[in-house]
Amino acid sequence: MLNTLLPILLFAALALAVIGAGKRFLMWRRGRPAQVDWLGGLLAMPRRYMVDLHHVVARDKYIANTHVATAGGFVLAAVLAILVHGFGLHSRLLGFALLAATALMFVGALFVAKRRLDPPSRLSKGPWMRLPKSLLMFAASFFIATLPVAGIVSADSGGWVLALLLSVGVAWGVSELFFGMTWGGPMKHAFAGALHLAWHRRAERFAGGRSTGLKALDLDNRNAPLGVEKPTDFTWNQLLGFDACVQCGKCEAACPAYAAGQPLNPKKLIQDMVVGLAGGTDAKFAGSPYPGKPIGEHSGGPHLPIVNLNGKALVDAETLWSCTTCRACVEECPMMIEHVDAIVDMRRHLTLEKGATPNKGAEVLDNLIATDNPGGFAPGGRLNWAADLNLALMSDKQSVEVLFWVGDGAFDMRNQRTLRAFVKVLKAANVDFAVLGLEERDSGDVARRLGDEATFQLLAKRNIATLAQYQFRTIVTCDPHSFHVLKNEYGELGGHYQVLHHSTYMEQLISAQKLTLGRHKGGSVTYHDPCYLGRYNGEYEAPRAVLKAIGIEVREMERSAFRSRCCGGGGGAPITDIPGKQRIPDMRMADIKETAAEVVAVGCPQCTAMLEGVVGQRPEVKDIAELVADVLIEGVVEAKPPVPAKPELAEVH
Structure with missing residues (x-):
């Protein structure tokens, strides 16, 4: 009886799985086109799964070992079950191999x-609560059904009652793990996740x-949507990535906005x-809601607006405006989903198409267009902070070792202390450097994170044209946001530079004595x-x-490190200012106070502003450049710059 029922159940589930896979794939393909390496991605998928994905999963040893046993046991057991019970290859060797695979899966x-x-x-409940039972049933039923194949028990043992019971168990197991994998059950993440890694x-x-750099919009293509309005405006492989979510909630646990009650x-x-993408409501979502927003009140469809103002x-x-773009969610995601990309894509539509940037967002974007800085300060005052420092200008020198990118901290009195401290360090090391002065504009980071891709590209192209006039080996900046944009996001627009954060450059100076x-x-x-x-x-x-050197x-x-809590200052969050139950910088200051340290060292003007904005007693906030400048012994070093990363000066375009 089993020899008849098992092949039927297996191949019926496989056939339904193939049909479901086709339907799922067509659903993803509703999204916009995306360039992928079809064959190369599939060939690379096993390594990406076993190395890159497990590098993230392995941070939790319990889950890593569980996943290896369960997933590895299932894949091996599924292949062997099809050979042994589907095609009737009743070899004792295959039988024992299947017993071992199902035992491994059972333990997992x-x-x-x-x-x-x-x-x-953080874990979603609902259908996910039945998954352990389905896994156990699959492993146990195939283990028992394989005992006769391995020659451990007689094929006639148990009679039709046992055969019927095993058939029910097999039907349960294969339905969940084969049929449900492509039709939307908890195992969907395994199917979608594998293809997500491939493409x-x-x-x-x-x-x-x-x-980590955001992808540029093609603003010259009038047929391309300006951001994402509806689910089908995402690229098809983004939609595939969403379907790969295992609902583990690691992103939820890492998100500073969620923790703050936003x-x-x-x-x-x-x-x-x-x-x-599928159409429907969120009523069946079995995880934590958005803070302050009950589940069951929202709905949508593939061709309906995601956000209705x-x-x-x-x-x-x-x-969407609660996100600080800190990438904590992306860093923790075991399926390597790109949450921040999706959020910024949707912001782009709201800003570019609807003009719906909240609170001070529109004012900041207007300032960037009118004055080249988000604060709306007169551009002529960009170098006032250094009036007594006799800084060299690129327009005068034309060629230097280091171009010091000042950033819009030039207009902030607190950050001017950091800039002056770093200039002191550069001069103490006799670095050949200069600044752009009034030629420098905002890097465009804030505009891009607020979804104003047009203003970002305008600023970036102007900066790239300015930089093309001069020769330099390295751009150094005290602002990680400018550092990131110049290093990782100007390239798509033609600006390719060697860029260093000032902490990295100071470490090089110290190492080079x-x-x-x-x-x-x-x-x-x-x-x-x-x-x-x-x-x-x-x-x-x-x-x-x-810090160790001083x-x-x-x-x-x-x-x-990679699990650091955001200060709350990124992604334009202080500008959009979405309220929560507490402030993100207050939470970060609580983390700081737990160390009982007297000083908190920072390396970002936005972090400085957010942490110094915490009221009450707290440690002193000082930039790393200020701490180094405090201990400088000047007049001892040789008048020689650090060894350059490139052999000779080259004009940068």
């Missing part, structure tokens, strides 16, 4: 079940790469995009990692090396 499923006994709040929109992220939950946002739709606009430093006389310091230096660009060590005790926060 037990750990999944244990995890679900008292699941963390990821940022293939550069794999094999140790890094890709109406954003990155996990639910991704699931809302899945709902929008005049009423309920799939997502409320304030959900171009600075003579005394010992810091203060107590302890904790270092706050800026999102746009750390998660965006992977620079964690240089700032710490600089002899100050560094006390790490629990949330540091």
Whole structure:
């Protein structure tokens, strides 16, 4: 009886899975075209799964080991089950191999079940609560059904009652794990996730790469949408990526806006995009809602606006404007989904098509167009902070080792202290440097994160044209946001430069013994990692090396390096100013206070502003450049710049 029923159940489930896969693929393909390496992506997928994805999963050893046993056991068991029970290859060797695979899967499923006994709040419940039972049923039923194949029991043992019971178990297991994989069950993430890794929109992220720059809009193509209005405006492989979500909630746990009680939950946002593509409501979502927004009140469809400014739709606009673009969600996601890309794409539509940037957003964007800086300050005052420093101008020197990109901190009295401190460091090391002065404009970071791609490209192209007039080896800046944009986002527009954050450059100067430093006389310091230096660009060590070089005790926060908590200043968040239950910088200051450090070292003007804006007693906030300048012993170093990264000067275009 089993020999008849098992092949029928297996091949019926496989046939339904293939049909479901086709329907799912056609649903993804409703999105806009995207260039992918079809065959190369599929060939690279196993390595991306076993290396890149598991590099993220392995941060949680319990889940990593569970996943290896469960997923590895299932894949092996599924292949062997089809050979043994589908095609009737009743070899004892294959039988024992299938027994081993199902036993491995069963052990993994037990750990999944244990995890679900008292699941963390970030995990989605609902259908996911039945998954351990389905995994256990699949493994147990195929294990028992394979015992006769391995010669452990007689093929006639148990009779038709056992055969019927095993058939029910097999039907349950294969329905969930084959049929449900492509028709929207909890196992959907396995099917969509594999293809998402193959045709990821940022293939550069794999094999140790890094890709964090936003993709440029083709503003010359009148047929291309300005951002994303409806689900089908996303590229098809973005839609595929949304479907890959495993609803683990690691993005939710890492999101500073969610923790602050603002109406954003990155996990639910991704699931809302899945709902929008298929059509329907969010009533069946079994995870945490957006703070302050009940589940069941939003709905959408593939060709309906995601955000309706005049009423309920799939997502409320304030959900999108709550994001600080810190990439904590992306960094934690085991499926390597790009949440920030999606949010900025939707912001672009609201800003460019609807003119609906909230609070001071429109004013800031107008300032950027009128005065080349977000604060609306008179451009002629850009160099007032350095009136007594006798800084060299690029227009006079034409060719230098280092172009010091000042940024819009030039208009902020607090940040001017950082700029002056860094100039002091550069002069102490006898660095050949100059500034653009009045020729420098805003880098465009704020405009781009607020969705105003047109203003960003206007500013970027003007800056690129200015930089093309001069020769320099390296751009150095104290602002991680300018650093990121110049390094990673100007390239698509023709601006390719070697760019360094000032902490990295100071570490190079110290390593090359171009600075003579005394010992810091203060107590302890904790270092706050800026999102746009750390998660965006992977620079964690240089700032710490600089602090170590000045002899100050560094006390790490629990949330540091790639898990650092955002200060709340990125992505235009202070401008859109969406209210929550608490302020993100207040939460970060609580992290800082736990270290009992006397000073918090920063490397970003926005981090400085946000942390110094915390009221009440707190540690002193000082930029790394200020800490280095405090211990400089001047007049000792040789008049020689650090060894350049390039062999000779070359005109940069």
